[in-house]
Amino acid sequence: MTDTGDMLPGMPTRLFVATPTKLLTFADCKRKYRYTYLESPRPPKGPPWAHNTVGAVVHEVLADFFGRWPASRRTPDEVVAKMRSSWRSEGFRDDQQSLDWRDRSTEMVLGYLRDSDPYYEPRGVERTVGFTTERASLRGRIDRIDERPARDGSGGTELAIVDYKTGRRPLTSTDARSSLAMALYVLGARRVLHKPCTRVELHHLPTNTVAAADHDDASLARHQKRAESMADDAAAAEARWAEGLTPAEADEAFPPEPSPLCGWCDFAKICPQGRRESPPRDPWAGLDEPAQVPAADVS
Numbered sequence: 095m096t097d098t099g100d101m102l103p104g105m106p107t108r109l110f111v112a113t114p115t116k117l118l119t120f121a122d123c124k125r126k127y128r129y130t131y132l133e134s135p136r137p138p139k140g141p142p143w144a145h146n147t148v149g150a151v152v153h154e155v156l157a158d159f160f161g162r163w164p165a166s167r168r169t170p171d172e173v174v175a176k177m178r179s180s181w182r183s184e185g186f187r188d189d190q191q192s193l194d195w196r197d198r199s200t201e202m203v204l205g206y207l208r209d210s211d212p213y214y215e216p217r218g219v220e221r222t223v224g225f226t227t228e229r230a231s232l233r234g235r236i237d238r239i240d241e242r243p244a245r246d247g248s249g250g251t252e253l254a255i256v257d258y259k260t261g262r263r264p265l266t267s268t269d270a271r272s273s274l275a276m277a278l279y280v281l282g283a284r285r286v287l288h289k290p291c292t293r294v295e296l297h298h299l300p301t302n303t304v305a306a307a308d309h310d311d312a313s314l315a316r317h318q319k320r321a322e323s324m325a326d327d328a329a330a331a332e333a334r335w336a337e338g339l340t341p342a343e344a345d346e347a348f349p350p351e352p353s354p355l356c357g358w359c360d361f362a363k364i365c366p367q368g369r370r371e372s373p374p375r376d377p378w379a380g381l382d383e384p385a386q387v388p389a390a391d392v393s
Contacts, residue, residue, distance in 0.1 A: 145381055187377075233282065271294070352372075
């Protein structure tokens with residue numbers, strides 16, 4: 095949190111530390127931000143979501159496959175065994191739905207890995223990267239960083255940012271290009287790994303497709319400026335919170351921002367404005383529903 099009250103004269107301003115998820119939570123709903131990052135103890139969340147369980151297990155298995163297993167273990171049998179041992183039943187309607195989705199998710203991962211080179215070693219798996227600006231320290235964890243031959247004919251290599259997606263909605267290059275998180279990952283990977291990086295890819299496992307885009311300096315600068323603006327607003331709100339607020343003042347500083355996504359919020363049951371906008375969804379509702387569902391936060 096940016097706080098200059100206890101700093102000595104001449105000392106630099108403390109940077110606001112944030113992840114893309116934290117910034118986007120503030121932009122989407124300040125009440126949810128307050129409940130998630132500021133309240134202590136944090137208000138009770140609703141039950142876990144089944145679609146988050148699917149995403150978390152799939153990410154865990156892919157992290158093992160690319161980042162922890164030797165080539166000798168990168169076989170279909172090992173993938174099936176890992177999916178079964180890692181599977182969890184949180185959020186599903188009943189045991190049968192859980193087992194059905196375990197099998198569906200296993201087939202999804204096997205399809206994605208079918209043509210993978212078992213000897214391929216990414217540059218990073220579940221790698222945390224970060225960079226600082228004059229006002230913020232931004233960081234995040236990347237599913238996978240590939241190092242590939244440079245496309246400029248130089249004979250060198252370049253990095254590509256890979257993010258796994260398990261939601262139902264097919265993705266496009268616009269999704270990849272407009273993602274704040276992916277742009278910040280590019281900037282972070284450049285800073286930490288000292289390699290050229292412009293490529294971002296969303297690997298959509300349900301359709302086994304890749305939505306890709308390339309950033310340039312202008313697009314990265316736009317995303318960084320957006321992130322800094324969000325960080326400034328969040329830091330100012332947190333500074334007010336640190337001063338001590340009455341319940342009414344807290345509601346004013348961190349108002350709800352009702353939208354159709356409120357039904358998917360972890361705090362829907364304690365937010366009357368959100369419930370009026372969209373009734374709380376069943377924990378398994380995101381599995382077969384093509385409507386917009388918030389992505390699982392695994393970074």
